[in-house]
Amino acid sequence: xxNGILTVVAIFCTxxxxxxxxxxxxxxxxxxNAAIQPRATNEKRVIYMGDSITDFWISNDSVFFxxxxxxxxGISGQTxxxxxxxxxxxxxxxxxxxxxxxxGINDIAENNxxxxxxxxxxxxxxxxxxxxxxxxxxVLSSLLPAFALPWRPAIDxxxxxxxxxxxxxxxxxxxxIVYLDYFTAMAxxxxxxxxxxSKDGIHPNLAGYKIMEPLADKAVNEALKKK
Numbered sequence: 001x002x003n004g005i006l007t008v009v010a011i012f013c014t015x016x017x018x019x020x021x022x023x024x025x026x027x028x029x030x031x032x033n034a035a036i037q038p039r040a041t042n043e044k045r046v047i048y049m050g051d052s053i054t055d056f057w058i059s060n061d062s063v064f065f066x067x068x069x070x071x072x073x074g075i076s077g078q079t080x081x082x083x084x085x086x087x088x089x090x091x092x093x094x095x096x097x098x099x100x101x102x103x104g105i106n107d108i109a110e111n112n113x114x115x116x117x118x119x120x121x122x123x124x125x126x127x128x129x130x131x132x133x134x135x136x137x138x139v140l141s142s143l144l145p146a147f148a149l150p151w152r153p154a155i156d157x158x159x160x161x162x163x164x165x166x167x168x169x170x171x172x173x174x175x176x177i178v179y180l181d182y183f184t185a186m187a188x189x190x191x192x193x194x195x196x197x198s199k200d201g202i203h204p205n206l207a208g209y210k211i212m213e214p215l216a217d218k219a220v221n222e223a224l225k226k227k
Contacts, residue, residue: 024085025075036071039095045069046220047091049083049127050102052076053144053203061209071096079107079115080123087127092134098223099131100180100216102141105202108160109152117160121167128177137223139216140172141180147192150200158191176226180219185211 039045046069048054054074058065065072073090075082080103091099106112107120128138142165146157165183172179186208188194193201197208204212 024082025078026086026089028075029073029090033089033094036094039097043069044098044220044224045071045094045096046098046100047071047073047094047096048100048102048216049087049091050074050100050141051078051083051106053105054102056203057209057212060204060206061213064209064213074102077106077111078103079112080104080120080127081107081112084123084126087130091127091136092130096136098137098139098220099127100139100141100220101127102143102180102182103127104143104164105146105149105157105161108143108146108157108164109149109155117164117167120164121171124168125171128171128175137178137226139178139180139219139223140168141219142168142183144182144202144204145187145191145193147188147190147201150202162191178219178223178226180215182212182215185215 048057048070051074054072055076057074058072064070071094075086083101083103101124103124104120107115107123124140128140131138143161146161149155149157161183169179169181171177186193186197186204193204193208195201197211198204
């Protein structure tokens, strides 16, 4: 029994140390990224950068990604700071035509501790600026509706989601960046994600993704037309 407990503790400690050494989970897509071929001349490669909402997208509707030059680079639980750290490996180095950034709800949930909205917004802006500096067109997504956070019930996300979306929308307008408004298309009367689009009020189900997909396609096409 004692040896079993020690084994469990050892495994737990190993996982914690490994995570601490790769806080941004840069290595998650390392093998997949290495296998990506150079972009063909006429290929309009698009990378979807985000957290679990992006991460789970491909498992809910793999056809959306399989039928287009789209790559999913979401990692569940991540904050904008973690995405910023892996932005070069998972976006810039893959030389996409467009990056679609969807981020911020895990920052509001304080997954890595309390954050100011200005800092969350700043991380999103930094990703956009890095993309533009590398000739990658940008689509900035609104946060999805969120009435409550199941894993952080003490936090009310509603006001922060609204403010952060306004900040992103304003920045996009001032900098000639496409703003992808998922919120308006998906919010119920409470400002949350309705039960028919999600089981937990945060992550879309297939019906939810089916609403997002034409909006994303339209935004990508709009971004590709920008000079």
